[in-house]
Each structure stands twice: as C-alpha cells, then as structure tokens.
Amino acid sequence: MALDQIWKQQFTLVTYGNEYLSHDLSFNRWLQHSIFYQHYFQFRDLHSQHLLAQHFQVWLEALKKQGVYRISLHLSSLLSDEQNPNANVELLPFSHFIVSHEKNKKTAWILGKELAEWYLNDNDFEIPASQQATLHQQTFWRFDLSDKLSKKIEADLKESDWNEIQTFIENELFRSKYAQNFIEPQNLDLPYYGIDAKLVQKPDGSLLQDMQYLALIPTDYSADVAHELLHRTEALSDFIEQLRQHPYRESGEMLTPEDQINLRNFSQKLDDLNAKLIVKIANHYKSAQRTPVEIVSPLDPQVQTVLQNKKSSETHHQPHKVGSSGVMKLIILTIIICACAYYFGL
Secondary structure, three states: OOOOOHHHHHHHHHHHHHHHHHHOOOHHHOOOEHHHOOEEEEEEEOOOOOEEEOOHHHHHHHHHHOOOOEEEEEEHHHHOOOOOOOOOEEEOOOOEEEEEEEOOEEEEEEEEEEOOOOOOOOOOOOOOHHHOOOOEEEEEEEEEOOHHHHHHHHHHOOOOOHHHHHHHHHHHHHOOHHHOOOOOOOOOOOOOOOOOHHHHEOOOOOEHHHOEOOOOOOOOOOOHHHHHHHHHHHHHHHHHHHHHHOOEOOOOOEOOHHHHHHHHHHHHHHHHHHHHHHHHHHHHHHHOOOOOOOOOOOOOHHHHHHHHHHHHHHHHOOOOOOOHHHHHHHHHHHHHHHHHHHHOOO
16 A cells, blocks of 8 residues: 555655744745645644644744754654553554654654544544535644654654665665566656646646645755655556556566565555655755766866876886796706706705
8 A cells, every 4th residue: 555645745844844944934935835735734732632723834933933943754653652642632644743853852743633522433434525625634733752752753863875775775676576667757857746737737727726836845955866766766656556456467467366465565665665765855855966976087188197197107116027038047047056066065
C-alpha cells in the first residue's frame, strides 16, 4: 500500500514554514500553495482538545511568538512506545509527524481525529454523499515530547551525505529486478510540485481561485538532488503499483505466486525507504545538491603549464636503469675474480 499523500502537505508546512520562521518568508508567496487545494487544517491540544489555531498561518505566527525557531518532519514509528493521553482522540497511522523546536523544548504535532461519544462502532460513520464536504479536514494535535524522544529527533537533524543517499537508493530500488522495465520520468529537471497542474486549473489553463502552483521545496534553493529523487521514487511507486494490479510479464506470462509475494515485499520496502527519504529531504533540502565534478581540460593554459612541469619533473627524477650488457660484464668479471682466487689459493 502506497504512502498516504498527506505527507505532501506535512512536508510543505515544514519546508515553507521553516523559511517563514528563519527568514520571514511572506505568506503572500505561499499562502495559497496548490498542494493545500481542498485541504483544511486545524491545530488543537491533545490533552484539553482546545482549539489552538484554525489555520496554518495562525499556527506558524503563534509558534514564532513562542520562540519556535524550527520545525521538522519525522517518522511516526518514533512514537510507537508513547501512550495517547486522550482516549477521545484517535491518532491516525500516517507515516510522518511534525516537531516544533524551542530552545529547551520540542513539541510533536500529530494528525488525528476526535471520536464521537455516542458512536461506538469501530468503522467510521458513513455520511450520505450529498452531505459530504469536498474539503479534506485534518487536525494536528499538540503533544509534548520527552527528553528521550527529543534525542531521537536530534538524530534526524544531523547533516546527510547526498552522494551516499543517491547511491543507496539507486542500489536498493532502481537496480532491483522489479524495476527492470521502469521508464525514467521526463520531468527530472523540473521542480517537484506534488500535484498535477490540471487538478488546480480552469479549462482555460488559469489557476483556480488565484492559486499558486509552487514546488514543495522553496525555489530559493536549487535542491536538484531532492527534486530528482522525489520524481523518481514517485514514478517507481506508480510503476510497481501498476505491476501489482496487473502482474504480467512483457511476454504476457503471469507472474508466479512467489514472484507476486516478492513484488509485494518490494513494494513495502519501497514505501519504507521513501518515507525515510522524505524525512531526509524535508529536514536537509538546502544541502541536497549535486557535487560539482571538476574536469581537467588540456585547453586551459594553466593546466598545460602544470602538466609540462609534471612531465619535466618525472624526466629529471627518472631512476637509472642498468642495461643488459652491463649486467653481463659484471657477471664475467665476478667469475674471473673467483677463478683467480681459487688458482692462487686465496
């Protein structure tokens, strides 16, 4: 099962929210970001259920006043040993949660929903289609983190080696036999928007409701490695999901039951690695750039001078080689000396 797409909204709150907290990025630049199309967020306290903020702008403004200097994204598995202090709220099993950082305090913001006291069934109540809202309403619940959890959070904030990350993802995912027929997406050189432009456009091509079609990472940073990895892993996930739904080889032969099980396991591995990659990118997008490769050109006069000096130095320091004729003379001379010594009894 693929990751729930809610990660894209969480991711964007972190990337653009950090720019607001650290560089006063104006809300005018991203308030109507296309990734928030038909999404509505509230922010409440998990203990009291009090409403803290009715929109992410209010939330971020309040966090800044409270001394929050950073927000970050983390895997929800870090919270597996924690107890929910409020039985009236169900914390949803989404893959990620947000953390806000103050000087001596870290606070989690976890997606969840309130439970109706008078509805006791395990399954959600199905509201008639004609009465359903088109907006996807979600609530972030505030939960104070312990010192033990805070240390785990810090581990995600250590700098990453993007060359190692790229090599690892390439070997573990894209060189798998299940990715053999995978076709690379054509938009690798473009920013990652996370949503098809057609979904937020009118028939004439203009954006809905003055919406802003923006990348999930502020384009103030190139972050070319991050954009490329997001494009590739999303395309691979779609490819594997399509293969699971239609488990046939190119020859038309159906995959064996064993291959289908292995494909399902690979799909789970892809989701797990993708979730971890999302954390890395969200917290370290500023450094997600390719390492420049320096190419020595013989056309550069300075390089030519260096090469000539090196060649000259190697010539002057070349070790003396003894010729084969010199070796033979030395052997003959040694034989004569030994013969003379034997003859004269030396």
